[in-house]
Amino acid sequence: MLDAYIEYVRTIRRYSARTCELYRSVLEEYAAFAEGDEIPDMQTVRSYEVHLLDSRKVSARTVNLHLSVLSGYCRYLMKRGVLQADPVRLVKRPKQEKRLVEFYRSESMEAYFESTKGVMEYGDYASKLRRMVIGMLYSTGIRRSELIALNRSSVDMDRKVLHVLGKGNKMREIPLTASLCEEISLYLQSVDSLKCADTRPDAALLQTEKGGRLYPVFVDRTVKKELGGVAGISGRKSPHVLRHTLATELLEGGAGLNSIKELLGHSSLAATQVYTHNSIERLKKVYNNAHPRAKNGGNMEIRVKSLKFDAGEKLIAFVEKKVSRLSKFFDGVAQEAEVVLEDTKEGKRAKIQIRVPGDSLIIDRAADTFENAITECVDAMKEKLTRAKEKKYEK
Structure with a gap:
């Protein structure tokens, strides 16, 4: 049943390979705990939750992830007539701590772009590629996987939009600024001059010097290297924090939650609402620093x-x-x-x-x-x- 479910989410639900691997890992861990029983029941799920919290000492966030995966699996079994109800729904979930979404200050990002403004015209190919990685992630808010999957045909220069294939194979359009369009044009000129360049429409938009598509570790290392020495940027340096940064800046600039939701490719408004907590906390900070009684x-x-x-x-x-x-x-x-x-x-x-x-x-x-x-x-x-x-x- 487990293998059939993974095949179902891969082919029917169109989950990414990474998500399917995560689901398999969670379900196999549960099955091992249940001594090979792949059909969840309430008592075993409760015991599994205690095992995760007390023996493995994982966070409430991780426990809730495991329970969510199990619940999805149970709903699949209900559709197949194997279960009458979802036992996971009867299990009380641990309270998850609320954490502020990480983001970089706009002043720090401006400092980065100011310090690298001549790269697209005068830098070598490696420098231009690194600058494009940061520019694309920060200006569009796309995910790392979406950045890697971009093709040359994904860019519509006439309409100044980017076609992005997101989670669940859902296509969305993201507006491109005039400056980003200009940088993309300069970058593509450099790509075309490479000996190993792939210039077909379905070729990768961002390519390694050997003409290959980027890969996750390359993108992660690029973000760490480029933002490592920027004043005001500390802590985690990752593509996803750049995504958070754009969303936070848009919200504080007056953009509506629904617009941000569409831009980021969120499936529900709940995923976008986490950014409102950030803005409230920053408002508290301004109030406490400015109000005479605070x-x-x-x-x-x-x-x-x-x-x-x-x-x-x-x-x-x-x-x-x-x-x-x-x-x-x-x-x-x-x-x-x-x-x-x-x-x-x-x-x-x-x-x-x-x-x-x-x-x-x-x-x-x-x-x-x-x-x-x-x-x-x-x-x-x-x-x-x-x-x-x-x-x-x-x-």
């Missing part, structure tokens, strides 16, 4: 990132509570704090970076627990903020 002790925008592990709700809540107290040490003008938690061989490492007007303060500590590492960082940061405050009033 300036002292105003809340900082706090971002928590975990590396090599999934931070649970309790740990994130602890970090946010501890770090939020730092704002009062600089008269409420500490603008934002970024916290990075990393599980290393040396121990639990925490780094706090706080942006204040004209400066960025960083503290890095390691301890036996993340709670202790955060406590040490906060204590050290209090001293730094106090010194920064004293210097401020000396001027």
